[in-house]
Amino acid sequence: MTPTEGIHMPDDTRTALLARRYRRWLLAYPRGYRRERGPEIIGTLLDATDPGRSRPPAREVVHLLGHGVGRRAVEAGRRAFVVAAFAAVLGGLSGIALGSWLSWRTVDTMAPDSATAGRVARQILPGPTDSGGHFGRHTFWNPYSEHTLHGGTGVRAGSAEGGGTVPHGARYDETARAVAARMRAHGWHDVHTTIEALDPNTSPPGIAYVTGTRDGYLAAVEVDAADGDNPATVGLDLMWAEPASQPAATTAGGVVGILIGVLFGLLTSKRMRRHGRGMQRTYSGLCLATLLLLTPACFANIPTATGSLMANTYRNHPGPSVYWGGFVIYGAEPLAILSLVPILAVVVLCLWPRPQPSRTLTTAT
Amino acid sequence: MRRPSFLILSALAAGPLHGYAVIKEVVRLSDDQVHLAAGTLYAALERLTDEGLVEVDREETVDGRPRRYYRLTEPGAAALAAEAAQMRRDARLATQRLRGAGPAPSPA
Numbered sequence: 001m002t003p004t005e006g007i008h009m010p011d012d013t014r015t016a017l018l019a020r021r022y023r024r025w026l027l028a029y030p031r032g033y034r035r036e037r038g039p040e041i042i043g044t045l046l047d048a049t050d051p052g053r054s055r056p057p058a059r060e061v062v063h064l065l066g067h068g069v070g071r072r073a074v075e076a077g078r079r080a081f082v083v084a085a086f087a088a089v090l091g092g093l094s095g096i097a098l099g100s101w102l103s104w105r106t107v108d109t110m111a112p113d114s115a116t117a118g119r120v121a122r123q124i125l126p127g128p129t130d131s132g133g134h135f136g137r138h139t140f141w142n143p144y145s146e147h148t149l150h151g152g153t154g155v156r157a158g159s160a161e162g163g164g165t166v167p168h169g170a171r172y173d174e175t176a177r178a179v180a181a182r183m184r185a186h187g188w189h190d191v192h193t194t195i196e197a198l199d200p201n202t203s204p205p206g207i208a209y210v211t212g213t214r215d216g217y218l219a220a221v222e223v224d225a226a227d228g229d230n231p232a233t234v235g236l237d238l239m240w241a242e243p244a245s246q247p248a249a250t251t252a253g254g255v256v257g258i259l260i261g262v263l264f265g266l267l268t269s270k271r272m273r274r275h276g277r278g279m280q281r282t283y284s285g286l287c288l289a290t291l292l293l294l295t296p297a298c299f300a301n302i303p304t305a306t307g308s309l310m311a312n313t314y315r316n317h318p319g320p321s322v323y324w325g326g327f328v329i330y331g332a333e334p335l336a337i338l339s340l341v342p343i344l345a346v347v348v349l350c351l352w353p354r355p356q357p358s359r360t361l362t363t364a365t
Numbered sequence: 366m367r368r369p370s371f372l373i374l375s376a377l378a379a380g381p382l383h384g385y386a387v388i389k390e391v392v393r394l395s396d397d398q399v400h401l402a403a404g405t406l407y408a409a410l411e412r413l414t415d416e417g418l419v420e421v422d423r424e425e426t427v428d429g430r431p432r433r434y435y436r437l438t439e440p441g442a443a444a445l446a447a448e449a450a451q452m453r454r455d456a457r458l459a460t461q462r463l464r465g466a467g468p469a470p471s472p473a
Binding site: 037039040041042043044045046047048059060062063064066067068070071 | 432
């Protein structure tokens with residue numbers, strides 16, 4: 001909508017439109033408060049808004065949202081606020097993991113095969129090539145890998161290896177540039193070259209990485225410089241690249257997870273207020289159990305997601321981005337699955353019939 | 366007492382006002398420095414009402430819009446007077462100390 005919208009609008013129409021928009025923002029307040037004070041607040045807002053406006057000023061909107069949510073939190077009670085805050089964090093992290101996992105389901109479960117790796121190696125590597133089999137795991141769905149603890153990504157998608165020979169006398173950085181040129185010539189996208197000159201006394205004294213994507217594949221080439229004892233080497237890891245839907249799916253998963261967590265926390269807390277102290281204690285215990293069961297997976301997902309993001313920047317060794325690693329390492333996976341039990345129990349408690357007040361029989365006299 | 370609450374009580378000290386009139390009066394009293402958002406005003410009015418410093422005077426409908434007028438209660442007037450006296454004492458104290466210290470040396 002442009003800022004000039006509403007210039008030719010009759011005043012009544014503009015005021016009605018503005019009132020409707022204010023009424024929408026007032027939904028941030030609890031229903032009882034809206035019924036009691038809503039018309040008065042809208043009247044004041046309409047009086048205070050500059051004539052000619054058909055949209056609420058951002059400042060008023062921010063204040064309405066802030067005070068409305070604060071009012072809801074006060075009404076729901078401190079426990080609801082705490083439960084909603086924890087549920088938002090857990091829901092957000094779980095949603096991120098779920099969104100990424102769903103996105104990766106569009107990719108073949110098996111890592112690229114060795115024949116494909118050999119074909120790609122012949123295409124982009126200089127000199128004679130060979131295919132070197134698989135490294136790490138063969139599929140995406142085996143959650144455990146030898147690099148889980150040390151690679152920083154938690155889940156390492158499988159890769160197929162190919163090898164090549166560095167032309168005699170060629171420097172490692174020249175070889176890397178030649179690989180990058182061949183990749184571009186064969187239609188590979190996002191080709192990046194990273195050259196690391198190391199201490200001349202180390203082995204190897206220099207490493208170069210070239211990465212690129214094409215047809216859903218991610219090719220990572222590593223060129224090691226020669227030293228006194230070893231010749232220069234060049235190797236290829238062929239993996240599946242991140243699916244194009246992953247950023248959107250991951251973001252949407254996080255946002256939806258936060259919203260569901262907040263709503264779940266607020267609604268269940270509010271609903272449980274109907275019950276007696278014993279049921280409320282049970283509810284608190286179930287919330288705590290959910291927190292304990294989900295925390296390992298969610299918190300383990302923070303470093304794995306961060307590692308994934310780094311891998312997305314330097315897409316060589318760590319591999320492509322996955323954001324659900326925390327849910328499948330160590331014992332986090334069975335615990336996360338077990339957390340469904342207390343969550344379902346909370347739902348059952350909320351649907352449990354409200355206890356009837358005890359009746360005293362009276363006799364008419 | 367926070368400044369918006371102080372200004373709202375000061376605005377109501379002269380007589381009952383409705384929400385928008387309070388906003389305008391606060392702008393005037395603060396020399397155009399404080400512009401209360403409606404959400405902030407009603408949150409403050411609710412808090413001041415709960416504390417017994419402000420109460421509803423009457424309700425009217427003007428041009429189809431309901432207006433509620435608020436007025437200062439006796440405890441509200443007392444709280445405002447106490448706050449004003451405290452501010453006066455603080456201001457006098459600061460002025461005396463500044464006078465005793467003399468003019469600040471200008472930076473070299």
